[in-house]
Amino acid sequence: LAKTTQPISMDSYEGQEVNITCSHNNIATNDYITWYQQFPSQGPRFIIQGYKTKVTNEVASLFIPADRKSSTLSLPRVSLSDTAVYYCLVAQKPYNTDKLIFGTGTRLQVFP
Amino acid sequence: NAGVTQTPKFQVLKTGQSMTLQCAQDMNHEYMSWYRQDPGMGLRLIHYSVGAGITDQGEVPNGYNVSRSTTEDFPLRLLSAAPSQTSVYFCASSYGGAGETQYFGPGTRLLVL
Numbered sequence: 430l431a432k433t434t435q436p437i438s439m440d441s442y443e444g445q446e447v448n449i450t451c452s453h454n455n456i457a458t459n460d461y462i463t464w465y466q467q468f469p470s471q472g473p474r475f476i477i478q479g480y481k482t483k484v485t486n487e488v489a490s491l492f493i494p495a496d497r498k499s500s501t502l503s504l505p506r507v508s509l510s511d512t513a514v515y516y517c518l519v520a521q522k523p524y525n526t527d528k529l530i531f532g533t534g535t536r537l538q539v540f541p
Numbered sequence: 542n543a544g545v546t547q548t549p550k551f552q553v554l555k556t557g558q559s560m561t562l563q564c565a566q567d568m569n570h571e572y573m574s575w576y577r578q579d580p581g582m583g584l585r586l587i588h589y590s591v592g593a594g595i596t597d598q599g600e601v602p603n604g605y606n607v608s609r610s611t612t613e614d615f616p617l618r619l620l621s622a623a624p625s626q627t628s629v630y631f632c633a634s635s636y637g638g639a640g641e642t643q644y645f646g647p648g649t650r651l652l653v654l
Contacts, residue, residue: 461640472545472631472645473584516583525638526591528599529574533583 433517438536447504449535451517454498462493462500465516467534473516477502504537512539543567545646547632553652554622562617562649564632572635573615574599574643575607577628584631590615591638622653 465473516534574589586599
């Protein structure tokens with residue numbers, strides 16, 4: 430299972446774009462990159478997943494360079510409600526019987 | 542479609558007591574996991590299962606037992622509760638394993654005195 434490294438915490442202000450980078454130097458050919466968001470007192474929820482280049486949905490964008498050794502989650506114009514912990518995970522698809530390790534994530538604090 | 546449900550929401554135990562945390566999903570997911578989360582910390586994997594009758598240990602399995610007799614249910618048993626097991630416990634499930642979207646339950650908050 431590819432290990433990931435991400436910043437422990439980040440601060441931002443409302444309306445700014447936030448980019449959280451995750452390092453996964455040992456990513457394997459069949460590994461996909463997935464980001465989860467966790468609000469206090471709730472379980473994590475899926476935000477976005479990608480394999481290479483760029484993926485965008487209504488919540489975020491995910492940028493993955495050609496070597497796939499890192500990825501960047503981009504949150505456009507954050508609001509106070511984006512204050513949460515963000516986890517970057519790397520895991521093989523399709524069917525994968527490995528254990529899924531979440532780690533400590535990046536704690537994003539958005540200020541007014 | 543209720544998703545992933547967990548019971549109870551909150552429980553207080555005395556040291557040495559045993560209890561079972563219930564987790565159920567109605568999405569026909571083969572892959573299920575239990576995590577614990579201590580205050581201000583990330584999630585740590587306790588046990589996981591890739592299908593009925595198959596379970597395996599995670600990062601912090603000591604003091605916990607699991608079984609998977611059906612696809613829907615994945616109970617977590619605390620054999621003899623200790624204050625160090627005070628935590629919030631989350632159950633998760635997915636179709637297709639670790640690389641697929643994980644769906645989490647609302648959590649069980651456990652306090653061991």
